[in-house]
Amino acid sequence: GNSVTQMEGPVTLSEEAFLTINCTYTATGYPSLFWYVQYPGEGLQLLLKATKADDKGSNKGFEATYRKETTSFHLEKGSVQVSDSAVYFCALRSNDYKLSFGAGTTVTVRA
């Protein structure tokens, strides 16, 4: 079956630090990959996505590249802000119409 494994948190950083959240997946077929973000007390929002190998998704300074050879979709941001404090979810969607989520990584950015 499909599954997503992402690095466990919580992650605490200082402002302007570099952020990486690792995500690897197992899937049949050719999945699409997503990063969703959940700010405190809110629902999930799509942060970025990639639908095929070597695609790079980017948004709000975040980037992730779909690496088929390593089955990975790591999220990176070069300089985080306090407003980036949230829970980040890696997810995949294959041919069964379902989004399979990772366990979520809580990121706290301190001023």
Add this chain to the structure above:
Amino acid sequence: DTAVSQTPKYLVTQMGNDKSIKCEQNLGHDTMYWYKQDSKKFLKIMFSYNNKELIINETVPNRFSPKSPDKAHLNLHINSLELGDSAVYFCASSRNALAGTETQYFGPGTRLLVL
């Protein structure tokens, strides 16, 4: 302009009660979903409807029954509530799950606490 809305936002109730959560989307999407998020933030799909037809039905107790009166609404009814049902329930929608891979849009969540 709220894209995916849920009511109520908070729900506190006693064990054994029956309750409903409502979801509406004004995006013109064909597919809607219910997810459960537990206290550790883990998210799991429960159900999905496409044009009022059930397309995903995960292993959930049959105390949970979804109902889609039209493609803009997907309600979740829960019978005989148990302590373990306490969680945040998210509704989501997407253009058409059967047409391929695409983005899901989430509602703000309903925080259910069973006492």
